[in-house]
Structure formats: C-alpha cells, structure tokens
Amino acid sequence: MKRDYIKYFVGLAACSLLGLTACDDDKDLGEKMDEMITISAITLEDTQYDAGNKTICLLKNKELQLSWSIMPESATNTNVQWTSSDESVATVTQEGLVMTKDKAGKAIITMTPEIGFGPEATIVTRTVEVMDEYTYMSTINITNVPAEEIAAGDEYQLTVSSEPETTTFKRYKWTSSNPEIATVDEKTGLVTGISKGDATITVTADDFSSNPVSASCEIGVKIVTPITGMTFTEDAELNQLGYGQEYQIKYTLEPVDATASLLTWTSDNPEVISVDKTGKLKVHTTKATSAVITASYGPVVQNVTVTVADGRFWYSLGNGLGNGLDNNWYLDGNNASVVSSDGNKTTVQMGSGYRGDLWLARSGKGKIVNVTPADYRYFAIKIGFKSQLIPGKNKPNGCIKLEIFDDGIKKIGPEYFGTGGDANNRYEILGASEILTTEPNVLYYDLQSRYKTVTPTDWNQVFDLVQCKFVIADFPETAQTYDLYWIRSFKSIEELQAFVDSENNTNE
Numbered sequence: 001m002k003r004d005y006i007k008y009f010v011g012l013a014a015c016s017l018l019g020l021t022a023c024d025d026d027k028d029l030g031e032k033m034d035e036m037i038t039i040s041a042i043t044l045e046d047t048q049y050d051a052g053n054k055t056i057c058l059l060k061n062k063e064l065q066l067s068w069s070i071m072p073e074s075a076t077n078t079n080v081q082w083t084s085s086d087e088s089v090a091t092v093t094q095e096g097l098v099m100t101k102d103k104a105g106k107a108i109i110t111m112t113p114e115i116g117f118g119p120e121a122t123i124v125t126r127t128v129e130v131m132d133e134y135t136y137m138s139t140i141n142i143t144n145v146p147a148e149e150i151a152a153g154d155e156y157q158l159t160v161s162s163e164p165e166t167t168t169f170k171r172y173k174w175t176s177s178n179p180e181i182a183t184v185d186e187k188t189g190l191v192t193g194i195s196k197g198d199a200t201i202t203v204t205a206d207d208f209s210s211n212p213v214s215a216s217c218e219i220g221v222k223i224v225t226p227i228t229g230m231t232f233t234e235d236a237e238l239n240q241l242g243y244g245q246e247y248q249i250k251y252t253l254e255p256v257d258a259t260a261s262l263l264t265w266t267s268d269n270p271e272v273i274s275v276d277k278t279g280k281l282k283v284h285t286t287k288a289t290s291a292v293i294t295a296s297y298g299p300v301v302q303n304v305t306v307t308v309a310d311g312r313f314w315y316s317l318g319n320g321l322g323n324g325l326d327n328n329w330y331l332d333g334n335n336a337s338v339v340s341s342d343g344n345k346t347t348v349q350m351g352s353g354y355r356g357d358l359w360l361a362r363s364g365k366g367k368i369v370n371v372t373p374a375d376y377r378y379f380a381i382k383i384g385f386k387s388q389l390i391p392g393k394n395k396p397n398g399c400i401k402l403e404i405f406d407d408g409i410k411k412i413g414p415e416y417f418g419t420g421g422d423a424n425n426r427y428e429i430l431g432a433s434e435i436l437t438t439e440p441n442v443l444y445y446d447l448q449s450r451y452k453t454v455t456p457t458d459w460n461q462v463f464d465l466v467q468c469k470f471v472i473a474d475f476p477e478t479a480q481t482y483d484l485y486w487i488r489s490f491k492s493i494e495e496l497q498a499f500v501d502s503e504n505n506t507n508e
Helices: 002-026 493-507
Strands: 041-044 055-059 063-065 068-071 080-084 090-092 097-100 105-113 124-131 139-142 155-157 160-163 172-176 182-184 190-193 197-205 214-222 229-232 241-243 246-248 251-254 264-267 273-275 280-283 289-297 300-316 338-341 346-349 358-361 369-371 378-384 399-405 441-446 463-465 467-473 481-490
Touching: 041 105, 041 124, 055 097, 080 090, 090 105, 097 124, 139 197, 139 214, 172 182, 182 197, 190 214, 229 289, 229 300, 241 280, 264 273, 273 289, 280 300, 300 369, 378 399, 378 493, 441 493, 481 493
Parallel strands: 055 124, 241 300
Antiparallel strands: 041 068, 063 097, 080 105, 090 097, 105 124, 139 160, 155 190, 172 197, 182 190, 197 214, 229 251, 246 280, 264 289, 273 280, 289 300, 300 481, 338 346, 346 481, 358 467, 369 463, 378 441, 378 481, 399 467
C-alpha cells in the first residue's frame, strides 16, 4: 500500500514538470532585470581646515560643508550615508554638513554608500578635532637656499622649518616676486628657473593667523649653454702642487659662454689629490705623487695629470684652521685659544699663559709629513704680531720658534730647531730688520741652517717629520693675538720674494 502512494506522488511531480515546460513554450514572462552598478570608490575633497593625518581641525560652534566624488559616475545609486561617532562633539547631516558643538574633543565622521557595503575604498573616515583656539606659527625659515644660481629649465626644491611643533596647521604658501625669472609651486616650494635674473621667493604660514610669519630668499637663474668643447690651460703649477694647497684648474670652454657648471669633475686618486665640482684641487700629502683629473660633459671628456712636489708646503690660512684630524694646521687644545677668520686671515686669541702653539704633525699622534731641504729649503710664514719680537732671543715680549724633528736617524730635529737658547726666534724677516706691529711680516727659516754645532747633514734626502710645529709663546698681556695668512716653502729667497711681490701687486 505504501509503495502505491510513492508511485502516485512521483508520477504527479513528473506531470507537473511537463506542464510547466509546455507553458514556457506558450507564454512570455517579461524582459531580463537590468544589472546594478555599485559604487567602487569615494573620494573626499580636501578642505582648508585639513591638518594632516586625515584630521580636520575646527573651532567650536562652526560649520563646514564637505564635498566628495564617486566612481564610477554611472553607479546605479549614488547616495551616501553619514554618521558621527560622538554627536556631542560634532554632527554631520546626510548632505555632508559638519557642525561642531560647544565642546572640545574628537569625533570620527564616516561616509558609506547607501546601498551595499562595497570595497574598502568606499568607506571614508575623517577625524574632526574641535578646539578652543588654533596654535599659530611663531617662526619660519627656508632651510636649504641654493648656494649657486640654478639653470633656466631646472627645478630646485626649497624646504622650510617652523616653530612651535604644536602648530595646528603646518601649511605654507609660496610666492615668487618675479615669475618671469623663477616660478614656485604655491604649495610645495618647488622652484623652476625660467630666464636669467634674480627673484625673491617668499614662504608664508598658511595657518589662519591674522598676522602670519614669513621668510624669503634670493634665487638667481642662469641661462645654460651646452658645452661642445674643452681645453685645459697649460699651467706649470699643476706640476708642483704643495701640501695643503687648494688650486683652481684653469681651462677654456667652447663656446666661450658655455655653462661651466655642467662639467663633472673626478680624480682617480682622491685620497691624495681631490677635486670639487668646480675643478678646485686640494692636496692631502707631502709625498711626491700624481693624479689624473677628468672633466666631462656628455661626449666632451678631457684629462689632465697633476703632480705633488715632494716636500712642498702651500697653505692658505684665511679661512681658519683644522682640528688635528685632517691635513691642516691646528692649535694646541690645552691652551684654550680662540680662532676667528675673515677669508683673508685667521686671528688667534691666545689662551692660558699667552700661548698659542700651531701644530701640523705631533709626535705620538701618528701623523708624518716630510720636508726636502735640498729642493724646498726655505720655510716661510706670513704672520702679524702686536709686539716686537727679538730674533735669536727668548724675551718676555714673545717668540715664534719652528720645531721640527724626524725619528733621529736622518738627523734633522732638535739640534737644528726647538731646543731653546738662541733657537727661539732664529728666523729672518723678509725685507725688514725687525718685526712690524702695524702690518703682517713674512718670516722664513733656512732648513739647511745649523743652529748648533753639529756634524753637517746630507740634505739631499727626504726627512720624514714626526713633529712639525710653531711654538708661539711668552707674549705679554698687551699682545694676546696674532694673525695668520699662509705657511709655504720655497726653493730660494728670490722665489719667496717674487711670490710676495706678486701677492702685493694682486692686493693693490
């Protein structure tokens, strides 16, 4: 009986299915439903109250209308919904109007599509921070003004710093006094050179202050002319560079108005002879050596070999002294001397005991320099004093004593310089019989002189000095400073005199 019922129901279901199939052939059930296009992304437009980190800073009891856009524009339903996490701080209408309350604090404003949840790009949030008042900038500075002109067509990014750190809106507005010379991006400070000339670039705090702070800098713009050719000038100085020397390589360009700053400069031996971006050399050794200096711009490539003369010194001291770690002269740190420079000379304010010893190499410090008395016999210094030094004497009105010695094997050292007695001021004054106190003096020391009776030394060798210094001491209280101009070595008195004459002619 049960089996008969099952057969009956199966048959009935089969008939019903056949009936529906037949109906599909006879009836039209209507058109297909249109496909729904959902929102894929929502973009909230920036506001003038944005303070970074997706935060909008507003004062109490204010209103701000938000604007936005959706993608794609052909979305079936473009409506959005707004909510606030704390309506006691800020509310938002369904039209995106934010209204702050009379209460400081923070509220999270959220915007989502009206239909469906969608991808993450469709959920937009902003923190609305409600405050009693804004904190304005007190100072502003442009931090990286270009040291040289920029080229027309080139870009240069200016940067800025400001205080205090708690400034509410760290935003800036940039302007150019002459956009025909140089333009600047109003928001980023990116400068673009347009044509030759000068323009003043100004940055102003964009922080709603009634009297915003600002800062300015001058930007020079030059016209760039490509280099088609280059030739190094024949220059004997490049074959006899001296220790400590800074020397500008001479050259000509084609065309004559080509932009020199386009050149790239390199040295194949920068540890002994380095070169900067302008073609200025700096010598870091007293040993005879050489380097190949290359200047290049695209297909224009030129090389010149430069050489250091063994034992030649060529220091200019108008821009200061070293710290004992480089290859420059430095002061004894125990005397607490103070140094100032003006580009022409360095003035030393002597420290305790009215002493200001000047060092290049110091025994036990590991630094060794060398002298070649057979070639560069005369060691000279241009220096200014305020008291009368007496040659050959150790007087209370001051002394300047050259103190050099090697390891004792080659016998240049205390027997010749620095053992006291009449060695203290054993110098010669170029062109004068006594120290002048109203202008600088050129003092020189004969490296082949025997200041004490010793066996003559073979000067035809290189002496490696473990100590090289000027003892500058015993000055009266009324003469506490001295001026340094240069320290150099020469082959002859005639060469020294010729150099001083040429220097004087240049300064006239």
